[in-house]
Amino acid sequence: MELEIALNARKDNAMKNAMKVGFVGLGSMGRGMVANLQKAGYQLVVNDLSQAAAVDAIAAGAMWAETPREVAEDADLVFTSLPMPADVQAVSAGTDGLIAGLSEGKVWVDTSTNDLDVIRELHGILVQKKVYLLDAPIGGSPHNTVRGDIIFWVGGEERAFQLAKPALDAISENALFVGECGSGTITKLVQNMFSLALLSVQIECLSMGVKAGVDMLPLWKALRQGRLGQMRTFDLISAGFLPNKLDPAKFFLKLAEKDARLALQIGRSNRVPMKLCSAVHQDMLEALNRGWEMRDAQSFLELQMERSGLPPSFLTQEEVDAVKEST
Incomplete structure:
Protein backbone atom coordinates (compact mmCIF):
# COMPACT_ATOMS: atom_id res chain seq x y z
CA MET A 1 0.00 0.00 0.00
CA CYS A 181 -19.54 24.46 -22.96
CA GLY A 182 -21.63 27.31 -21.54
CA SER A 183 -23.14 25.18 -18.77
CA GLY A 184 -20.73 26.51 -16.16
CA THR A 185 -21.65 30.10 -17.04
CA ILE A 186 -25.38 29.36 -16.91
CA THR A 187 -25.01 27.64 -13.52
CA LYS A 188 -23.04 30.56 -12.05
CA LEU A 189 -25.54 33.14 -13.31
CA VAL A 190 -28.47 31.14 -11.94
CA GLN A 191 -26.68 30.97 -8.57
CA ASN A 192 -25.92 34.70 -8.47
CA MET A 193 -29.35 35.83 -9.65
CA PHE A 194 -31.02 33.60 -7.07
CA SER A 195 -28.79 34.98 -4.33
CA LEU A 196 -29.46 38.62 -5.29
CA ALA A 197 -33.22 38.07 -5.56
CA LEU A 198 -33.28 36.26 -2.22
CA LEU A 199 -31.43 39.13 -0.55
CA SER A 200 -33.89 41.64 -1.96
CA VAL A 201 -36.95 39.68 -0.81
CA GLN A 202 -35.46 39.33 2.67
CA ILE A 203 -34.99 43.07 3.07
CA GLU A 204 -38.44 43.82 1.68
CA CYS A 205 -40.01 41.54 4.29
CA LEU A 206 -37.74 42.74 7.12
CA SER A 207 -38.56 46.37 6.33
CA MET A 208 -42.26 45.50 6.59
CA GLY A 209 -41.71 44.00 10.04
CA VAL A 210 -39.56 46.88 11.30
CA LYS A 211 -41.98 49.51 9.98
CA ALA A 212 -44.84 47.66 11.69
CA GLY A 213 -43.08 47.93 15.04
CA VAL A 214 -40.65 45.01 15.61
CA ASP A 215 -37.00 45.91 16.17
CA MET A 216 -34.57 44.56 13.59
CA LEU A 217 -32.46 42.39 15.91
CA PRO A 218 -35.24 40.32 17.56
CA LEU A 219 -37.04 40.06 14.21
CA TRP A 220 -33.96 38.73 12.44
CA LYS A 221 -33.23 36.37 15.37
CA ALA A 222 -36.79 35.00 15.27
CA LEU A 223 -36.68 34.44 11.53
CA ARG A 224 -33.39 32.53 11.82
CA GLN A 225 -35.15 30.07 14.14
CA GLY A 226 -38.04 29.41 11.77
CA ARG A 227 -38.00 26.57 9.23
CA LEU A 228 -36.49 28.66 6.44
CA GLY A 229 -34.08 30.35 8.82
CA GLN A 230 -32.74 27.02 10.03
CA MET A 231 -31.39 26.52 6.52
CA ARG A 232 -29.27 29.62 7.33
CA THR A 233 -30.90 31.58 4.52
CA PHE A 234 -30.98 34.72 6.67
CA ASP A 235 -27.24 34.61 7.33
CA LEU A 236 -26.67 36.04 3.84
CA ILE A 237 -27.16 39.54 5.25
CA SER A 238 -25.20 39.03 8.48
CA ALA A 239 -21.80 40.24 7.27
CA GLY A 240 -22.80 43.20 5.10
CA PHE A 241 -26.28 44.67 5.31
CA LEU A 242 -27.19 44.11 8.98
CA PRO A 243 -24.04 45.59 10.55
CA ASN A 244 -23.97 48.22 7.75
CA LYS A 245 -20.53 47.08 6.60
CA LEU A 246 -20.86 47.97 2.94
CA ASP A 247 -17.67 50.00 2.55
CA PRO A 248 -15.11 48.81 1.67
CA ALA A 249 -16.78 46.25 -0.56
CA LYS A 250 -16.28 42.52 -0.28
CA PHE A 251 -17.67 42.26 -3.83
CA PHE A 252 -18.34 45.35 -5.93
CA LEU A 253 -21.92 46.27 -6.76
CA LYS A 254 -20.92 46.96 -10.38
CA LEU A 255 -19.84 43.31 -10.75
CA ALA A 256 -22.98 41.98 -9.07
CA GLU A 257 -25.09 44.11 -11.46
CA LYS A 258 -23.16 42.65 -14.38
CA ASP A 259 -24.01 39.13 -13.19
CA ALA A 260 -27.71 40.00 -12.82
CA ARG A 261 -27.77 41.62 -16.26
CA LEU A 262 -26.21 38.56 -17.88
CA ALA A 263 -28.67 36.25 -16.10
CA LEU A 264 -31.64 38.30 -17.31
CA GLN A 265 -30.16 38.26 -20.81
CA ILE A 266 -30.29 34.45 -20.78
CA GLY A 267 -33.89 34.64 -19.57
CA ARG A 268 -34.87 36.98 -22.40
CA SER A 269 -33.06 34.86 -24.98
CA ASN A 270 -35.13 31.86 -23.87
CA ARG A 271 -38.41 33.77 -23.41
CA VAL A 272 -38.44 33.12 -19.66
CA PRO A 273 -40.49 35.68 -17.67
CA MET A 274 -38.36 36.93 -14.74
CA LYS A 275 -40.51 39.60 -13.06
CA LEU A 276 -38.96 39.43 -9.59
CA CYS A 277 -35.40 39.26 -10.86
CA SER A 278 -36.02 42.19 -13.22
CA ALA A 279 -37.27 44.26 -10.29
CA VAL A 280 -34.12 43.39 -8.34
CA HIS A 281 -32.00 44.49 -11.29
CA GLN A 282 -33.85 47.81 -11.46
CA ASP A 283 -32.87 48.49 -7.84
CA MET A 284 -29.28 47.68 -8.67
CA LEU A 285 -29.34 50.12 -11.59
CA GLU A 286 -30.78 52.83 -9.33
CA ALA A 287 -27.95 52.22 -6.88
CA LEU A 288 -25.37 52.44 -9.68
CA ASN A 289 -26.91 55.73 -10.82
CA ARG A 290 -26.26 57.05 -7.32
CA GLY A 291 -22.57 56.37 -7.81
CA TRP A 292 -22.42 53.20 -5.72
CA GLU A 293 -20.44 51.13 -8.25
CA MET A 294 -17.59 50.44 -5.85
CA ARG A 295 -19.78 49.84 -2.79
CA ASP A 296 -20.59 46.32 -1.62
CA ALA A 297 -22.98 44.17 -3.66
CA GLN A 298 -25.51 44.34 -0.80
CA SER A 299 -25.59 48.15 -0.81
CA PHE A 300 -28.59 48.28 -3.16
CA LEU A 301 -30.66 46.77 -0.33
CA GLU A 302 -30.54 50.14 1.42
CA LEU A 303 -32.97 51.48 -1.18
CA GLN A 304 -35.79 49.38 0.29
CA MET A 305 -35.11 50.78 3.76
CA GLU A 306 -35.13 54.30 2.30
CA ARG A 307 -38.42 53.73 0.46
CA SER A 308 -39.90 52.48 3.72
CA GLY A 309 -38.83 55.61 5.57
CA LEU A 310 -36.32 53.64 7.63
CA PRO A 311 -32.63 54.31 8.30
CA PRO A 312 -30.00 51.79 7.15
CA SER A 313 -29.56 48.87 9.52
CA PHE A 314 -27.43 49.96 12.47
CA LEU A 315 -26.84 46.69 14.33
CA THR A 316 -23.34 46.07 15.59
CA GLN A 317 -21.32 43.11 14.35
CA GLU A 318 -21.21 41.90 17.98
CA GLU A 319 -25.03 41.81 18.15
CA VAL A 320 -25.25 39.93 14.87
CA ASP A 321 -22.56 37.43 15.88
CA ALA A 322 -24.23 36.85 19.26
CA VAL A 323 -27.47 35.82 17.54
CA LYS A 324 -25.59 33.46 15.22
CA GLU A 325 -23.74 31.86 18.12
CA SER A 326 -26.89 31.41 20.22
CA THR A 327 -29.07 29.70 17.60
Whole structure:
Protein backbone atom coordinates (compact mmCIF):
# COMPACT_ATOMS: atom_id res chain seq x y z
CA MET A 1 0.00 0.00 0.00
CA GLU A 2 2.80 2.43 0.92
CA LEU A 3 4.59 1.62 -2.34
CA GLU A 4 1.40 2.36 -4.31
CA ILE A 5 0.99 5.73 -2.56
CA ALA A 6 4.63 6.60 -3.24
CA LEU A 7 4.31 5.67 -6.92
CA ASN A 8 1.12 7.72 -7.30
CA ALA A 9 2.79 10.71 -5.65
CA ARG A 10 5.80 10.35 -7.97
CA LYS A 11 3.50 10.14 -10.99
CA ASP A 12 1.59 13.23 -9.81
CA ASN A 13 4.82 15.21 -9.33
CA ALA A 14 6.11 14.14 -12.74
CA MET A 15 2.88 15.37 -14.37
CA LYS A 16 3.13 18.73 -12.61
CA ASN A 17 6.75 19.13 -13.68
CA ALA A 18 5.84 18.27 -17.27
CA MET A 19 2.80 20.57 -17.50
CA LYS A 20 3.28 24.32 -17.60
CA VAL A 21 0.25 26.36 -16.55
CA GLY A 22 -0.46 29.82 -17.91
CA PHE A 23 -2.48 32.41 -16.02
CA VAL A 24 -3.86 35.72 -17.31
CA GLY A 25 -5.44 38.05 -14.76
CA LEU A 26 -3.86 38.24 -11.29
CA GLY A 27 -6.53 40.29 -9.58
CA SER A 28 -8.17 39.54 -6.24
CA MET A 29 -9.28 36.06 -7.35
CA GLY A 30 -6.43 35.23 -9.70
CA ARG A 31 -3.65 35.82 -7.17
CA GLY A 32 -5.02 33.21 -4.78
CA MET A 33 -5.43 30.64 -7.54
CA VAL A 34 -1.89 31.22 -8.79
CA ALA A 35 -0.51 30.88 -5.26
CA ASN A 36 -2.28 27.54 -4.77
CA LEU A 37 -1.01 26.23 -8.10
CA GLN A 38 2.53 27.19 -7.12
CA LYS A 39 2.18 25.53 -3.71
CA ALA A 40 1.15 22.36 -5.53
CA GLY A 41 4.35 22.42 -7.59
CA TYR A 42 3.13 23.68 -10.96
CA GLN A 43 5.38 25.76 -13.22
CA LEU A 44 3.59 29.00 -14.13
CA VAL A 45 3.82 31.68 -16.78
CA VAL A 46 1.68 34.73 -16.01
CA ASN A 47 0.39 37.95 -17.53
CA ASP A 48 -1.68 40.89 -16.32
CA LEU A 49 -2.30 44.46 -17.42
CA SER A 50 0.12 45.46 -14.65
CA GLN A 51 3.27 43.50 -13.90
CA ALA A 52 2.98 44.80 -10.33
CA ALA A 53 0.03 42.44 -9.84
CA ALA A 54 2.34 39.50 -10.48
CA VAL A 55 5.16 40.45 -8.10
CA ASP A 56 4.36 37.73 -5.55
CA ALA A 57 3.90 35.07 -8.23
CA ILE A 58 7.19 35.98 -9.91
CA ALA A 59 8.98 35.96 -6.55
CA ALA A 60 7.64 32.42 -6.05
CA GLY A 61 9.09 31.28 -9.39
CA ALA A 62 6.54 32.20 -12.06
CA MET A 63 7.77 33.47 -15.42
CA TRP A 64 6.43 36.78 -16.72
CA ALA A 65 4.99 36.97 -20.26
CA GLU A 66 4.60 40.30 -22.02
CA THR A 67 1.38 39.31 -23.81
CA PRO A 68 -1.47 36.80 -23.46
CA ARG A 69 -0.24 35.21 -26.68
CA GLU A 70 3.13 34.42 -25.07
CA VAL A 71 1.27 32.77 -22.17
CA ALA A 72 -0.71 30.60 -24.58
CA GLU A 73 2.36 29.64 -26.60
CA ASP A 74 4.39 28.68 -23.53
CA ALA A 75 1.72 26.83 -21.51
CA ASP A 76 -0.13 23.55 -21.93
CA LEU A 77 -3.09 24.71 -19.84
CA VAL A 78 -4.21 28.35 -19.63
CA PHE A 79 -6.40 29.98 -16.98
CA THR A 80 -8.04 33.39 -17.22
CA SER A 81 -9.60 35.30 -14.32
CA LEU A 82 -11.00 38.64 -15.49
CA PRO A 83 -13.72 40.98 -14.23
CA MET A 84 -15.80 41.64 -17.37
CA PRO A 85 -16.72 39.82 -20.61
CA ALA A 86 -15.07 42.67 -22.54
CA ASP A 87 -11.81 41.91 -20.71
CA VAL A 88 -11.97 38.26 -21.80
CA GLN A 89 -12.55 39.36 -25.38
CA ALA A 90 -9.65 41.82 -25.16
CA VAL A 91 -7.10 39.23 -23.99
CA SER A 92 -8.31 36.63 -26.49
CA ALA A 93 -8.31 38.72 -29.68
CA GLY A 94 -5.66 40.22 -31.94
CA THR A 95 -2.11 39.26 -32.83
CA ASP A 96 -1.06 39.35 -29.15
CA GLY A 97 -4.19 37.54 -27.87
CA LEU A 98 -4.65 34.08 -26.43
CA ILE A 99 -6.33 32.68 -29.53
CA ALA A 100 -3.28 33.48 -31.67
CA GLY A 101 -1.05 31.53 -29.27
CA LEU A 102 -3.23 28.50 -28.55
CA SER A 103 -2.46 25.38 -30.57
CA GLU A 104 -4.08 21.98 -31.05
CA GLY A 105 -4.72 19.98 -27.89
CA LYS A 106 -4.30 22.86 -25.42
CA VAL A 107 -6.96 23.70 -22.83
CA TRP A 108 -8.19 27.17 -21.88
CA VAL A 109 -10.07 27.42 -18.56
CA ASP A 110 -11.94 30.72 -18.20
CA THR A 111 -12.82 31.24 -14.54
CA SER A 112 -14.42 34.65 -15.20
CA THR A 113 -18.16 35.18 -14.81
CA ASN A 114 -18.69 35.66 -18.52
CA ASP A 115 -21.39 36.44 -21.06
CA LEU A 116 -22.87 33.20 -22.42
CA ASP A 117 -22.76 34.58 -25.98
CA VAL A 118 -19.06 35.41 -25.58
CA ILE A 119 -18.30 31.90 -24.29
CA ARG A 120 -20.16 30.26 -27.18
CA GLU A 121 -18.47 32.52 -29.74
CA LEU A 122 -15.02 31.71 -28.33
CA HIS A 123 -15.87 28.00 -28.26
CA GLY A 124 -16.85 28.10 -31.92
CA ILE A 125 -13.54 29.74 -32.85
CA LEU A 126 -11.41 27.39 -30.75
CA VAL A 127 -13.11 24.24 -32.05
CA GLN A 128 -11.70 25.12 -35.48
CA LYS A 129 -8.20 25.13 -33.95
CA LYS A 130 -8.88 21.88 -32.02
CA VAL A 131 -8.37 23.78 -28.77
CA TYR A 132 -10.54 22.97 -25.75
CA LEU A 133 -12.42 25.71 -23.88
CA LEU A 134 -13.82 25.16 -20.40
CA ASP A 135 -16.03 27.83 -18.87
CA ALA A 136 -15.42 27.44 -15.14
CA PRO A 137 -16.76 30.44 -13.20
CA ILE A 138 -16.12 30.52 -9.48
CA GLY A 139 -18.35 30.51 -6.44
CA GLY A 140 -16.68 32.19 -3.48
CA SER A 141 -14.65 35.19 -2.40
CA PRO A 142 -10.92 36.01 -2.51
CA HIS A 143 -10.72 34.58 1.03
CA ASN A 144 -12.19 31.28 -0.22
CA THR A 145 -9.65 31.31 -3.04
CA VAL A 146 -6.74 31.62 -0.63
CA ARG A 147 -8.20 28.88 1.60
CA GLY A 148 -8.73 26.63 -1.40
CA ASP A 149 -12.47 26.07 -0.89
CA ILE A 150 -13.99 27.94 -3.83
CA ILE A 151 -16.35 26.11 -6.20
CA PHE A 152 -15.79 25.75 -9.94
CA TRP A 153 -18.84 25.10 -12.12
CA VAL A 154 -17.31 23.69 -15.28
CA GLY A 155 -18.77 23.42 -18.77
CA GLY A 156 -17.08 21.95 -21.85
CA GLU A 157 -15.88 18.62 -23.15
CA GLU A 158 -15.47 16.08 -20.37
CA ARG A 159 -12.10 14.96 -21.77
CA ALA A 160 -10.81 18.52 -21.39
CA PHE A 161 -12.22 18.64 -17.85
CA GLN A 162 -10.25 15.52 -16.95
CA LEU A 163 -7.08 17.05 -18.43
CA ALA A 164 -7.56 20.21 -16.38
CA LYS A 165 -8.83 18.57 -13.20
CA PRO A 166 -5.48 18.00 -11.45
CA ALA A 167 -4.73 21.72 -11.75
CA LEU A 168 -8.28 22.64 -10.72
CA ASP A 169 -7.91 20.34 -7.71
CA ALA A 170 -4.69 22.12 -6.78
CA ILE A 171 -6.74 25.32 -6.49
CA SER A 172 -9.80 23.73 -4.89
CA GLU A 173 -11.19 20.21 -4.77
CA ASN A 174 -14.68 21.58 -5.48
CA ALA A 175 -14.65 21.40 -9.28
CA LEU A 176 -18.04 20.26 -10.57
CA PHE A 177 -18.56 19.26 -14.19
CA VAL A 178 -22.06 20.41 -15.21
CA GLY A 179 -22.27 19.81 -18.97
CA GLU A 180 -21.33 21.18 -22.39
CA CYS A 181 -19.54 24.46 -22.96
CA GLY A 182 -21.63 27.31 -21.54
CA SER A 183 -23.14 25.18 -18.77
CA GLY A 184 -20.73 26.51 -16.16
CA THR A 185 -21.65 30.10 -17.04
CA ILE A 186 -25.38 29.36 -16.91
CA THR A 187 -25.01 27.64 -13.52
CA LYS A 188 -23.04 30.56 -12.05
CA LEU A 189 -25.54 33.14 -13.31
CA VAL A 190 -28.47 31.14 -11.94
CA GLN A 191 -26.68 30.97 -8.57
CA ASN A 192 -25.92 34.70 -8.47
CA MET A 193 -29.35 35.83 -9.65
CA PHE A 194 -31.02 33.60 -7.07
CA SER A 195 -28.79 34.98 -4.33
CA LEU A 196 -29.46 38.62 -5.29
CA ALA A 197 -33.22 38.07 -5.56
CA LEU A 198 -33.28 36.26 -2.22
CA LEU A 199 -31.43 39.13 -0.55
CA SER A 200 -33.89 41.64 -1.96
CA VAL A 201 -36.95 39.68 -0.81
CA GLN A 202 -35.46 39.33 2.67
CA ILE A 203 -34.99 43.07 3.07
CA GLU A 204 -38.44 43.82 1.68
CA CYS A 205 -40.01 41.54 4.29
CA LEU A 206 -37.74 42.74 7.12
CA SER A 207 -38.56 46.37 6.33
CA MET A 208 -42.26 45.50 6.59
CA GLY A 209 -41.71 44.00 10.04
CA VAL A 210 -39.56 46.88 11.30
CA LYS A 211 -41.98 49.51 9.98
CA ALA A 212 -44.84 47.66 11.69
CA GLY A 213 -43.08 47.93 15.04
CA VAL A 214 -40.65 45.01 15.61
CA ASP A 215 -37.00 45.91 16.17
CA MET A 216 -34.57 44.56 13.59
CA LEU A 217 -32.46 42.39 15.91
CA PRO A 218 -35.24 40.32 17.56
CA LEU A 219 -37.04 40.06 14.21
CA TRP A 220 -33.96 38.73 12.44
CA LYS A 221 -33.23 36.37 15.37
CA ALA A 222 -36.79 35.00 15.27
CA LEU A 223 -36.68 34.44 11.53
CA ARG A 224 -33.39 32.53 11.82
CA GLN A 225 -35.15 30.07 14.14
CA GLY A 226 -38.04 29.41 11.77
CA ARG A 227 -38.00 26.57 9.23
CA LEU A 228 -36.49 28.66 6.44
CA GLY A 229 -34.08 30.35 8.82
CA GLN A 230 -32.74 27.02 10.03
CA MET A 231 -31.39 26.52 6.52
CA ARG A 232 -29.27 29.62 7.33
CA THR A 233 -30.90 31.58 4.52
CA PHE A 234 -30.98 34.72 6.67
CA ASP A 235 -27.24 34.61 7.33
CA LEU A 236 -26.67 36.04 3.84
CA ILE A 237 -27.16 39.54 5.25
CA SER A 238 -25.20 39.03 8.48
CA ALA A 239 -21.80 40.24 7.27
CA GLY A 240 -22.80 43.20 5.10
CA PHE A 241 -26.28 44.67 5.31
CA LEU A 242 -27.19 44.11 8.98
CA PRO A 243 -24.04 45.59 10.55
CA ASN A 244 -23.97 48.22 7.75
CA LYS A 245 -20.53 47.08 6.60
CA LEU A 246 -20.86 47.97 2.94
CA ASP A 247 -17.67 50.00 2.55
CA PRO A 248 -15.11 48.81 1.67
CA ALA A 249 -16.78 46.25 -0.56
CA LYS A 250 -16.28 42.52 -0.28
CA PHE A 251 -17.67 42.26 -3.83
CA PHE A 252 -18.34 45.35 -5.93
CA LEU A 253 -21.92 46.27 -6.76
CA LYS A 254 -20.92 46.96 -10.38
CA LEU A 255 -19.84 43.31 -10.75
CA ALA A 256 -22.98 41.98 -9.07
CA GLU A 257 -25.09 44.11 -11.46
CA LYS A 258 -23.16 42.65 -14.38
CA ASP A 259 -24.01 39.13 -13.19
CA ALA A 260 -27.71 40.00 -12.82
CA ARG A 261 -27.77 41.62 -16.26
CA LEU A 262 -26.21 38.56 -17.88
CA ALA A 263 -28.67 36.25 -16.10
CA LEU A 264 -31.64 38.30 -17.31
CA GLN A 265 -30.16 38.26 -20.81
CA ILE A 266 -30.29 34.45 -20.78
CA GLY A 267 -33.89 34.64 -19.57
CA ARG A 268 -34.87 36.98 -22.40
CA SER A 269 -33.06 34.86 -24.98
CA ASN A 270 -35.13 31.86 -23.87
CA ARG A 271 -38.41 33.77 -23.41
CA VAL A 272 -38.44 33.12 -19.66
CA PRO A 273 -40.49 35.68 -17.67
CA MET A 274 -38.36 36.93 -14.74
CA LYS A 275 -40.51 39.60 -13.06
CA LEU A 276 -38.96 39.43 -9.59
CA CYS A 277 -35.40 39.26 -10.86
CA SER A 278 -36.02 42.19 -13.22
CA ALA A 279 -37.27 44.26 -10.29
CA VAL A 280 -34.12 43.39 -8.34
CA HIS A 281 -32.00 44.49 -11.29
CA GLN A 282 -33.85 47.81 -11.46
CA ASP A 283 -32.87 48.49 -7.84
CA MET A 284 -29.28 47.68 -8.67
CA LEU A 285 -29.34 50.12 -11.59
CA GLU A 286 -30.78 52.83 -9.33
CA ALA A 287 -27.95 52.22 -6.88
CA LEU A 288 -25.37 52.44 -9.68
CA ASN A 289 -26.91 55.73 -10.82
CA ARG A 290 -26.26 57.05 -7.32
CA GLY A 291 -22.57 56.37 -7.81
CA TRP A 292 -22.42 53.20 -5.72
CA GLU A 293 -20.44 51.13 -8.25
CA MET A 294 -17.59 50.44 -5.85
CA ARG A 295 -19.78 49.84 -2.79
CA ASP A 296 -20.59 46.32 -1.62
CA ALA A 297 -22.98 44.17 -3.66
CA GLN A 298 -25.51 44.34 -0.80
CA SER A 299 -25.59 48.15 -0.81
CA PHE A 300 -28.59 48.28 -3.16
CA LEU A 301 -30.66 46.77 -0.33
CA GLU A 302 -30.54 50.14 1.42
CA LEU A 303 -32.97 51.48 -1.18
CA GLN A 304 -35.79 49.38 0.29
CA MET A 305 -35.11 50.78 3.76
CA GLU A 306 -35.13 54.30 2.30
CA ARG A 307 -38.42 53.73 0.46
CA SER A 308 -39.90 52.48 3.72
CA GLY A 309 -38.83 55.61 5.57
CA LEU A 310 -36.32 53.64 7.63
CA PRO A 311 -32.63 54.31 8.30
CA PRO A 312 -30.00 51.79 7.15
CA SER A 313 -29.56 48.87 9.52
CA PHE A 314 -27.43 49.96 12.47
CA LEU A 315 -26.84 46.69 14.33
CA THR A 316 -23.34 46.07 15.59
CA GLN A 317 -21.32 43.11 14.35
CA GLU A 318 -21.21 41.90 17.98
CA GLU A 319 -25.03 41.81 18.15
CA VAL A 320 -25.25 39.93 14.87
CA ASP A 321 -22.56 37.43 15.88
CA ALA A 322 -24.23 36.85 19.26
CA VAL A 323 -27.47 35.82 17.54
CA LYS A 324 -25.59 33.46 15.22
CA GLU A 325 -23.74 31.86 18.12
CA SER A 326 -26.89 31.41 20.22
CA THR A 327 -29.07 29.70 17.60
